[in-house]
Amino acid sequence: MDPAQDFKALQEGIQKSLVSTVKAVNRVAAEDLSFQRTVNPDVAQQLDDTAARFLDLSTRLLQSAAKACNVQPPKLEDAEDIDMNWRAVVDVVDSVLEKADTAMDEYTGLVKRKDPPTADSGSQSKKPKSTNKVVRNANIAKPQAQFELKPDNLTTGPWKPILTKKPHAVVPLEESLVLCNNESGTPGYKHPYETEISQLQYPDRIYQVAEPIPYQPVDTTTATWVDTYEGVLEMLKELKKAKEIAVDLEHHDFRTYTGLVCLMQISTREKDWIVDTLRPWRHKLEVLNEVFADPSIIKVFHGAYMDMIWLQRDLGLYVNGLFDTFFACELMYSGRSLAFLLSKFVNFDADKQYQLADWRMRPIPEEMMYYARSDTHYLLYIYDRVRNDLVEASSDRSDPETDYIGRTLAKSKELSLSRHEHPGYDEKTGEGSRGWYNYVLKYSHLAFDSTQFAIFRALWKWRDDVARKEDESPNFVLGASHIADVARVNPPDAKALHSLLPLTAPLARARLNDIWQRIQEARAEGGPSLLQFYSSLSPESLQRRGLPRVTKEVVMLPGLEEGVVTERLDRSQLFGDMPISTRWEKTKLGSDKPDDLIPFPWQRFVQDMPGSGEVPPEDVAVTPEAEIAVEEKSAKPLPEPDTEFTLRQGKKRKSDAVEVEPSSSSEDEEEEDSEEEASDEANGVISIPDVPLTKQQIRRQAKKNKKKADKEENKEAKDAERKRIKAERRAHKLEKRKAQQAQGPKFAAVPFDYSKASSVMNASRQAPGPSKPAVPKKKVFDPYSKTGDNEIKGARKAPPIRGERSATFKK
DSSP states (O other), X not given: OOHHHHHHXXXXXXXXXXXXXXXXXXXXXXXXXHHHHHHOHHHHHHHHHHHHHHHHHHHHHHHHHHHHHTOXXXXXXXXXXXXXXXXXXXXXXXXXXXXXXXXXXXXXXXXOOOOOOOTTSOSSOOOOOOOSSOOXXXXXXXXXXXXXXXXXXXXXXXXXXXXXXXXXXXSOHHHHSOEEEOTTSXXXXXXXXXXXXXXXXXXXXXXXOOOOOOOOOTTTOOEEEEOSHHHXXXXXXXXXXXXXXXXXXXXXXXXXXXXXXXXXXXXXXXXXXEEETTSTTGGGGGGGHHHHTOTTSEEEESSOHHHHHHIIIIIOOOOSSXXXXXXXXXXXXXXXXXXXXXXXXXXXXXXXXXXXXXXXXXXXXXXXXHHHHHHHHTHHHHHHHHHHHHHHHOSXXXXXXTOHHHHHHHHHHHHTTOOOOOOOOOTTTOOSTTOSHHHHHHTGGGOOOHHHHHHHHHHHHHHHHHHHHXXXXXXXXXXXXXHHHHHHHOOSSHHHHHHHSOTXXXXXXXXXXXXXXXXXXXXXXXXXXXXXXXXXXXXXXXXXXXXXXXXXXXXXXXXXXSOOOOOOOSSBTTTBTSXXXXXXXXXXXXXXXXXXXXXXXXXXXXXXXXXXXXXXXXXXXXXXXXXXXXXXXXXXXXXXXXXXXXXXXXXXXXXXXXXXXXXXXXXXXXXXXXXXXXXXXXXXXXXXXXXXXXXXXXXXXXXXHHXXXXXXXXXXXXXXXXXXXXXXXXXXXXXXXXXXXXXOOSSOOOOOOTTSOOOSTXXXXXXXXXXXXXXXXXXXXXXXXXXXXXXOOOOOOOOOOOXXXXXXXXX
């Protein structure tokens, strides 16, 4: 039989059975089953047996379908479970229908059937299935409580290296552990391997192009878990034989004050190790300096900025012979992360969701172990590829700009000289790794007043003290945003303070009384506001923090009990001598007020501009009249009684069409000025007094007065000439009118016949002439003519309602 015909017959049979089943169910549901159960007990028993049988069949069908579709089936023990688990029933049915739809598409050829995976289908190793939720802050016992060498968070002196032996030393350990001043001027111990790292000469093989050594397949090799000191010594023997090793660390810093190195991954060309660095004997791992401080063995890291600090802080390890692939990415590639290198050279997608996982958990889940191993398993092969690219790009090693391999090694050597210092901060300025200065600088919009700022600093100090004592992260004790909220609200009592403390800060809520006492002490002590704190910073500290320096000296503001008072400048620093007040007053050349004003950011750009100073240029001669004017301006004017005056209007702008002779432009302007002054005097208009005039202005005024006198002398002659011309024109018009009256009218007046006159409103616009054939008038369009002329029609008949009959199985 044809398979297509066979499938069609099967489809019709299934549909026929479903239709008959639906009809039977509908007929049964239409009967009064409750009445039948009451009348005939046999019917009730039969109905119960049938219902149980149907429920069992439905449950078995759902389980079979759910197993085929890989979903969770619901449990149906009685009829009520159907309503309670209806959502799960629908999910199973939907999954079956989707799978059937996919099978139909594959059968008809609409979708290509997927081939089953083979053993050689991919080059990547099988990756363990990741968990749905990554544990970031596990509630486990603190491992640092079991350390033989416990972290000390309450020390006040500089941090001293925990190194007890110094392999591969050029300078002995006793001579290396000496105090010196660091970059900020505070005392600290020197780097124990400073001399050795400074004199380091990398091996010649690192400057040569070589064939990359392929990495070992992940599925055929396993990482060795090292959690005993004997295992560390066995690993050390293998590491001494290698020429290059890859190292990476996993760190945790939420439930400890300084942080913890939880894992250390080390890989050679053949093997991988994962060292548990949370064991009580973790300080004995300094024995690995026999490899880490060996300059002949290249230690490959990626982004080792914090790794150098963590190794010497927790394990006493120092790296001599570092190659950081991060610096190579900066010079050669667009991406800088390790995930970018893994994707570029290994075609491996790193799952970075475990980067911030809680690595204190023991035992470590399989997927987290896989992530930790992948960070170093491929790193040596990536190092070969990156080194080759650097060497090939360094065509001219004599030029520092094109010596990419040399620049990468120089940055790596400088990074390996990093030193660990105790985390702390300055309570007055807030500077330091654990200080509040960066926070208030970032969120300066908070604008704390003196009380709020005092509470903020007191709570920050309390949080740091508790974190050190309990060996917890400051953010675990109380978040910085919550400290700012408490300071901003300034709670009036302890009950209001309790409502501001979050539920996620158990240490803070348990110390409510201590916090309230600190707040009360801060209120009583007081202090500067946030604005006063910024203003009190010296220019040197501003430059050190990266802020712009002002052009003049910044002095201290008034006392703390006074507000920040800023005075108005007598002279605009931006607009020069332009009056800066609402009153029309003279601007002063100097000011006798103290120079205690807060400079604006743009002030440094305008103070050095020409004309912004108070000293006149050297090439301008100072006349006696100007000196007298300066003295009069510097002296305080006596108050004058207010008088009424009218300001004259501005000059009307001349039209562009008016042609003005260049030679007479200045004279016309002077004449207009003189006319306006004369009209002002006549109308009682008072002009604004000017400052005393210079010689040039006096000469110009004398010239203007002379022209004014000449104009007045010629005024009378011009008026007489104008009157004579006007009289002649008037006499000429009178003689012309008399001559027209003597000639008589040109035509006789005829009465107008209104009966023959044409319509004014409907008159034709064309000129009078022979009549033209009439043009048929165009009919005006009326959009409402049809609807208005047509008779009223009834509404359309509604379509018949099609229902009460299922069309699900209609052929």
